[in-house]
Amino acid sequence: MFENIEQQTENKIILxxxxxxxxxxxxxxxxxxxxxxxxxxxxxxxxxxxxxxVENDLVDTTPDSDGIPMYEINDKGREILxxxxxxxxxxxxxxxxxxxxxxxDDIKRQLEVNASFFQDASGDYxxxxxxxxxxxxxxxxxxxxxxxxxxxxxxxxxxxxxANIYTKILKVMHxx
Numbered sequence: 001m002f003e004n005i006e007q008q009t010e011n012k013i014i015l016x017x018x019x020x021x022x023x024x025x026x027x028x029x030x031x032x033x034x035x036x037x038x039x040x041x042x043x044x045x046x047x048x049x050x051x052x053x054v055e056n057d058l059v060d061t062t063p064d065s066d067g068i069p070m071y072e073i074n075d076k077g078r079e080i081l082x083x084x085x086x087x088x089x090x091x092x093x094x095x096x097x098x099x100x101x102x103x104x105d106d107i108k109r110q111l112e113v114n115a116s117f118f119q120d121a122s123g124d125y126x127x128x129x130x131x132x133x134x135x136x137x138x139x140x141x142x143x144x145x146x147x148x149x150x151x152x153x154x155x156x157x158x159x160x161x162x163a164n165i166y167t168k169i170l171k172v173m174h175x176x
Contacts, residue, residue: 006087011041011049012058013088014096016073016081019059021100022107025070030107037103038095053077115158117151125151129158131166139166 018034019026026034028050035046050071053059058077061069073081085093115129125148130140145151158165 008045008049008052009084010088010092011045012053013081013084014041014092015046015049015053016058016077017085017088017093018096018100019071019073020078020081021097022104024108025062025072026107027068027070031071034096034099034103034107037099038092040092040095113159113162115155117145117148117155119148127151127154127158129154129165131162139169141169 015031015035018031022031022034031050032043032046035041036043041049050059054061054071058074058080060072060074062072063069112132113130115127117125117127119125125145126142127145128140128142131138143154145154
């Protein structure tokens, strides 16, 4: 599907709106997820708009400590948003605002506290657990595990008991 200039502009304003409302750096994956949730923009339109916003210096990208780009609206982007926000129907913006309010805390928590597992080329499983504060890792551990079931269990425990596990790790490291 081909979009006209007005639709492309509207998509860019929607992305700027989402970034402004989110209020802190966000990965492309989470940003795309927020854009697609209401079903008002497709993936390719989202990606084209995001690339355009970055190339036109309306959105800044800063890699996190893993090298993953984090997107954030800048002052120039805010000026454009303020001057052009009225071209997007208010009902569309309110749907995105509702989505952001529902998802914001969960996304921020996932950006700061996470656990995941992967299988390497030889079939071994590893779990990675971390806590980040404003892009800086407070703790980041990777451990080998026996199987997928154990990996799932460790990830679930990390998500449910992060503070307790972190405190125990520090205590063991400090006390020996």
